[in-house]
Amino acid sequence: MKPFSTLELMARINAIYRRMAQTSPALKDKIYQFDRWQFDTRTSLLTTATEEVQLSTADANLLMVFLEHPQRILEREFLLNQTNTSKRDIYDRAIDVRVGLLRKKIEEDTKHPKLIQTHHGRGYVFNANVTKKAT
Template sequence: MDLTPALPTRLLIVDDDPQIRAMLAEYLATFGMAADGAEGGASMRTAMAQHHYDLVILDLSLPGENGLTLCREIRERTDIPVIMLTARAELADRVVGLEVGADDYVTKPFEMRELVARIHTVLRRSRADVRRAAPTPAGHEVKFGAWRLNTTLRQLVDEEDTVVPLSNAEFRLLLTFIEHPNRVLDREMLINQARGRDLDVFDRSIDLLVSRLRQKLRDDPRDSALIRTVRGEGYVFTVSVDS
């Protein structure tokens, strides 16, 4: 029996306002979460090089390198979940944040308890993804067209053995398509599978996520060989899958 105490959930708060960092860290500590702070991109990189984090809370409106740039950088290097904070309520900001790889967003001003609920939801979803892949033999791949997806390493590989990085949402979306080939999938199902939540859902977000995945797969939507749009219904993955 393993009596080793479980390590607390460790978060990194990236915000240029020291009062916000301190307030969030103090509040999250009451829920058993240990939070470090970073004021911008440089200090974020230093912290991430020194410690492992379970989740990053990232402010969109940072001076210098903004949150979208840093979120894209995090997603290219790691699978650490990201929740974005934004003072802007416009739909475009939310969509762009999701498109570059954020797992969720919270609009300022927000209730602290809502942020905690979002953290728990994103962490549950992230850990469920790990458990889902765990029974898969090491190096297990599925093939479709000229592509291979290693479901254990979560790597998309092209015919020249080049690894194409995927965000968490892109990986879940591609896996959903692979698991349901040649079947029309409506937007609600894709949102539930790829985003894993039903809060603040809007169709445009899944359309942009599909567009992002198409770019990674080099799939021209005007002459798609992989993901075909079914007008008024959703999308269909039209290629055969070999597991």
């Protein structure tokens, strides 16, 4: 531990909070409903009548992009930019892996996905009616 002033500590903490608020769409307080799911952005928790799924930050950020842009083809590059994928993960197939992981959590049948559909050579479509409300 290095000695430092209380003011410097507070400045560092505030900078971290500021960066988190700018980069993480999951910090917005909203509740989305789609298909059989309800997603609380504050807690990154997906729920149905019978199950709960805690999403990682990366999964929550990707889901937020899909929820904000339903029924539209979203290109891989757009998804990479919107999810603030770290520089070490930026290659076009990184988003394919992330989509696959999210599908395992929200799709009833990952072999025949109905919520996140692939448009080969173009990107992905979140194929659900989405409603949102602020908390």
